[in-house]
Amino acid sequence: MYDFIIIGAGPAGCTAAAQLAERGLKVLLVEKCRLPRYKSCSGVLIKKSMDLVRLYFGEETPLHTMCTPTDNRGMIFTNDKGKEYRFEQEGLNVWRSGFDNWLAGKAVERGAQLRDCTTAVFCEDRGEFVSVTLHGDKTYTEKARYVLDCEGVVGALKRKIMGRTDGYITTFQTFNRGNIELDSHYFYAYLQPELSQYDAWFNVKDELLVLGVSVKEPEKTEYYYEKFLSYMKKEHHLYIEEQTKAEKWLMPHIRPGCTVDYGRGRILFAGEIAGFLNPMGEGISAGMESGYQAAEAAASYFEYPEKVLEAYRDGTASLQSYMRRQWSFVGGIAETFREME
Incomplete structure (x- = not known):
């Protein structure tokens, strides 16, 4: 019986795994791809992401995860009328394969077990624990007190759990x-x-x-x-x-109000699959912060699952507010996103 099974070794899953393992909890981190795995992404760490890496992992982002030019100096938006908006900000340019693999390694250093090439095909909340069907070299079942689904938007597990798909x-x-x-x-x-x-x-x-x-x-x-x-x-x-x-x-497809799906019972969602995503597809900072807050809530109320989702919502209140402000700003500069204002 694991305390936590975390599905997906991206920024959300790795941050959660590192946080929980550091608390001495028994954590299994599963990833469907072979690590280091590739993800289509701009690979820009905004300053907020850099700060979260320092906060959650106690280190600077290592040079070997970066590509040239290593420093990103900000974003330049051109709105629907052709007007340019420049935003100067410290940032880093990374390959997600190297960055995510480094995060996974940090989680393992803190005590998490890692299984790559392993797909979560089904899970069921059975009240006192969650049963998770995994497929690697063979199909088998593991049990955990909680499951944290951080698969990303393409993950199939949430669709099976919720019986629906989002846009x-x-x-x-x-x-x-x-x-x-x-x-x-x-x-x-x-x-x-x-x-x-x-x-x-x-x-x-x-x-x-x-x-x-x-x-x-x-x-x-x-x-x-x-x-x-x-x-x-x-x-x-x-x-x-x-x-x-x-x-x-x-x-x-983030809609007005930036609705977030936190999960059900002992199964929690974090990162993109929960709906945490900033404009222009910036999901690294939101993934790390939501993964951390989900882990913090579940660990703090480990014996009281009825309190976990409420604590998770409270812990991400500032993140949701930040996300709404970012989308509202984009809605204010471009008619294309006016519904988000």
Whole structure:
């Protein structure tokens, strides 16, 4: 019998596992992919993320997780009217594969057990414990007093538990060799509706030009991507010599009010699968903070599960407020997101 089974070794799951293991609790962290595992992401640690790494793990983000340019100096938004907004802020440019793997290693150092290449296929709250069916080399069952689901938006377990799916945004991005007349130290977001159905973006990782669009209708991905390339060629003299990789991903479609699903009974949700996501897909800081608060609530009220969800909601009140403010700001500068204001 584990005290906690945590599903998903991203920022939310690793932060929760590290916090719980440090308290001396018996923790199993499972990850469906082989570590280090890749995740489609801008890989920008905003200052808040950097501060949370120091707070929760007691260290600076290590150099080996980073890509060049290592320092991110902020974000530059172009709204639906073509007006530019610059936000200067300290940040880091990381590869999620290296960063998440480092976080998982820190959780193991504190005492968590880690099983990668292991999928959680089903779980059931049985009152005194949760039964979790796992599949790795074989299919088997483990028991835990609590389960913390941090799979991310593509996780199938929540759909089985809740019997429903939430809305998704499809993201598509490419990595390219070439050049462009933009400062590689910034992350650029474009909110013009003619370029995407949500947002488009550009940043640089290890001299590769990353260009992406997000859409509500997946069949229109190629159309908007080509429109965005044409825009970047015209406005910033983009030149692509070679495309090295293309990838698609999903992220939650955050709606007005920024509703969060904390879980049911002894099964808790954290990170993107709970609905914690900031504008432009910044989910690292929200994942870490929600994972920590879920772990803190469950550990503090371990023998009183009826109090855990309330404590978790209270612990994330400031995070929810921050998230709403961020979405409201974007709604205030661009008609595309006006419903979020």
